[in-house]
Amino acid sequence: MVSLMGHSYMGDTGTFAHTTTGQVKEHSFYPYTDNGGSTLGITGSDFAILAGDTRSVSGFNINTRFAPKVFKIGGDDETGEGAHILLSVVGFAADGNALKERLDAVVKMYKYQHGKRMSVRACAQRLSTILYQKRFFPYYVHAILAGLDEEGKGVLYSYDPVGSYEREQCRAAGSAASLIMPFLDNQVNFKNQYIPGSGEGHALEQKKAEPLPRETVEQIVRDAFTSAVERHIEVGDGLQMAIITERGIEEVFTPLKKD
Numbered sequence: 001m002v003s004l005m006g007h008s009y010m011g012d013t014g015t016f017a018h019t020t021t022g023q024v025k026e027h028s029f030y031p032y033t034d035n036g037g038s039t040l041g042i043t044g045s046d047f048a049i050l051a052g053d054t055r056s057v058s059g060f061n062i063n064t065r066f067a068p069k070v071f072k073i074g075g076d077d078e079t080g081e082g083a084h085i086l087l088s089v090v091g092f093a094a095d096g097n098a099l100k101e102r103l104d105a106v107v108k109m110y111k112y113q114h115g116k117r118m119s120v121r122a123c124a125q126r127l128s129t130i131l132y133q134k135r136f137f138p139y140y141v142h143a144i145l146a147g148l149d150e151e152g153k154g155v156l157y158s159y160d161p162v163g164s165y166e167r168e169q170c171r172a173a174g175s176a177a178s179l180i181m182p183f184l185d186n187q188v189n190f191k192n193q194y195i196p197g198s199g200e201g202h203a204l205e206q207k208k209a210e211p212l213p214r215e216t217v218e219q220i221v222r223d224a225f226t227s228a229v230e231r232h233i234e235v236g237d238g239l240q241m242a243i244i245t246e247r248g249i250e251e252v253f254t255p256l257k258k259d
Contacts, residue, residue, distance in 0.1 A: 032092050032140040033058060036234030038174030039069050039088040040224060041144045042188055043154030045211040047245045048146040050086045051221045052174075053229075053256060054238035056093055065237040065258065067093060069174075071100045072242070072249060074107035074117065083249060085123055085147045086242050090174035091161075092140035099139045103127055120147035124157040124165060132163035142173035152246055154211070169209060176228035176235045183227070187220050188212065214243070222254060229257045 039052035052069035055062065070088045072080030087103060089096030106126055110118040118126075124145050131139060138161040145157040145165075158171040170188045172180035185191040190207040198205035212220075221241055229236045239254040 032095075034091060034140075034175075035063065035067070035093040036175045037067070037069055037090050038172065038176040038180060038225070038228060038232075038235050039090045039142075039144060040170070040172040040180055040184065040221065041088065041146050041156045041158070042170040042184070042217050042221065043146070043156045043211065044214055044217055046148075046152055046154065047214055047217075047243055048086070048148065048154035048156055049214075049217055049221060049241060049243050050088045050144060050146045051225070051239060051241040052088050052090065053225060053235045054240055055234065055236045057234050060233075068240050069096070070240050070242045071104070073100070073104050073123070074111065075104075080249070084117055084244070085120055085145065086244055086249065087127075088144045088146075088173070089141045091142055095139040096141045096143075099130070099141060099143065102130060106130070120145070120149060120155055123147070124155075124167075127157075127159065128163040128165050130163075131159060131161065135162040138162050142177075144171055144173060147244060148246065154244075169211075172224070174235075176232040179228050179231055180224045183224055184220075188217075218243070218252075225256060 036057040037053050037055055041048065041050045050070045054066045054068060056064050056067035069090050070086060072083035073085040073087050075081055075083035085107065087100055089099055107118050107123060127143065127145055140161060143159040147155055149155045156168050156171060157165050158168055159165045170184045172184060189209045193207040194204040195207055225239050236256050237258050239256050241252045243250045
């Protein structure tokens with residue numbers, strides 16, 4: 001009997017006998033996967049912008065080059081015409097679509113039952129409840145909600161998978177969030193930036209984060225994704241940007257690198 005790489009060869013019979021045993025593998029149920037991509041949101045004095053790339057991946061494989069991550073909520077038809085709220089979801093695409101459909105149904109039912117549109121603030125609270133209800137088997141997504149408040153100012157709410165949320169001026173989510181968020185902190189939140197000549201040492205006056213013009217914000221969004229595409233393989237193909245104002249929702253598509 002001759003040993004061949006952990007097996008035994010039994011003479012002239014031509015049969016192999018296994019002499020090694022593999023490790024015991026525990027069976028488990030893990031229904032989630034990360035389909036990549038990134039989203040971001042920025043608010044202004046009279047507008048809010050949500051944007052996301054259109055790439056969907058599974059590991060190193062590209063599922064599709066057009067998988068939108070920004071959706072209209074509460075529209076009058078399937079095209080979303082008449083919608084007044086925007087939702088972006090990134091993470092597990094199936095959970096993102098399920099969450100979008102559920103929130104859209106809730107907002108439409110509210111309008112049907114009460115004869116008026118649900119406010120963005122109320123919608124933000126309702127989305128938190130929806131996510132919290134699923135906390136033991138959560139939606140595997142990072143959601144961002146945007147719209148206009150009662151005064152016509154842009155509002156933005158970001159969520160964790162179990163419903164904790166916060167109103168912010170800007171937020172990035174998804175695969176390239178760690179690349180985009182420092183850029184937004186510098187360009188939008190003005191973190192650790194001080195006014196020259198306002199004092200010395202700790203007496204320096206910190207630069208205040210004020211709403212930026214729409215044209216500036218749109219350019220920041222394009223720059224953020226153009227840079228992220230260069231550094232992250234799960235981001236790319238196309239940039240979907242939705243701008244909500246008192247006149248409605250405008251959508252802009254910009255091609256990105258496909259490598």
